[in-house]
Amino acid sequence: MAEAGGTPVSQQDRREEIRQEVLASGFVRIEELAAKHGVSGMTIHRDLDVLEQQGWLRKVRGGATSTPTALLETSVRARIADAAEEKARIAEHAARLVSPGQVVALDDSTSALAVAERLPALAPLTVVTNFLSVINLLSGEPGLHLIGLGGDYQPSYDAFLGLHTATMARTMRSDVLFMSTTAVVGGHCLHRSQETIQVKRALMETAGKRVLLLDHSKFDRRAVHELAPLTEFDLVVVDAGTPAARLDELRSAGVALEVAER
Template identity: 35%
Template sequence: MSVADRLDLTLRLVQGSDRVSVAELAQRLGVSEMTVRRDLDALERKDLVRRVHGGAVATRTRAEDAGFSAREPWQAATKDRLGAGVAAMVEPGSRVLLDAGTTTVHVAEHLAARAPLTVAVLSLQAAVRLADRPGIDLIVVGGRSRAGERSLVGPLALRTLESLAFDCFVMSIGGVHAEHGWSEFSLDDAAVKQAGLAQAARTVAVADATKLGVRAFSQVAPLGAVDSLVTDAAAEDPETHPNGPHTLKALREAGVPVVLA
């Protein structure tokens, strides 16, 4: 796992808990406690976490700095491959619900080539990518824009989703765990994903390899709730992603095909 990837995951693990210990982070990331301490020091210098005895807590006053704009450049090439892989699985003429997230923005870029499509988006960034594209009938799901992420959440978003039906839900995810299934760092985002799962005939999950083996704050669904996962080939490498092979095995045993991009 690259330093940028590890910092990304460390930050989101801290954000998803009231307090997280160095030992817990080391176990979940598969690195030494010394590495975790260095990473926490780096995040503290950016005012993204606050070190406490034996661990860290999130710095809420500057949460926007840890959001979409901060994560967007990380693993851009990998996320673009994932985006192309997901888009190739969407049939022209489909009604698609596109989740929020840095990876699904790349999916949006590639979906234009699969037109004609009706695409409902759960993020303002994806809406910008798809606006005015030929053959794309764009629907922006209503709701509250979550600060830092610009994902559309809340009661209005949920009511809108409950009134629609989709052929395919492209779902991003904070973590996927062999025992605990699909999970998200935000309660609001988790609720929207649960609504998307309920309203779609098929769900394609997309996540880079750093999300494998991660248990985030709020459970979204059990492993078998999605129809396929698109991730990067590094997920099979136990040296860079210690939890990757075990998680992939559990997914396949749950009947979830895995596509490596």
């Protein structure tokens, strides 16, 4: 496969470029994408179908438009700013579970990044992560042994994702894993990206204690790929803005729940 100018590109790279374009402009036309990427309109249709399944866009007649929730994940900076106070309180609460000498695993969520900010004070620790933002934050910190999980780097998540990253994650054993998710629907964690889910599941498989970090906005979102039921986590930490009815519902379903108070 090649662009119109003759430079070979992979299917994954082409879809990433299309994703970035629709997020930047709000609307893309199929015929223009086909001409730009030097592929058929049917190929672009298939690309848009995949991106729509992942929640990045919505197909319309002749093209596609961005979705409101997709805009929340266009950059790590935007994700960090989203519910920042709630994430900070959740991270402060969750960090109490960390003891010096442990192996701590962190996923590519900004909720886990908030936990990472508190780890230098709890050293010595070994930290395992696929999130480049965490690696950059903790590199050089005294008392922290940092293990980065490599693989395919995805700029939109600032993380290493996919099969190779998941395979490496399964070789690591952590005492505690801190992670988050895009959405919670019907007592289940959901995410847009299958590559992300591969790594999250691998980290869960090798963790002694699984801790899910959920600010209340996660309950108002939707995504297509299921990660796991909330009952698979040893602890779910939510913020005080989570409605009481939601808390009662989760506890009735057998979810181990703690609220990070203000």
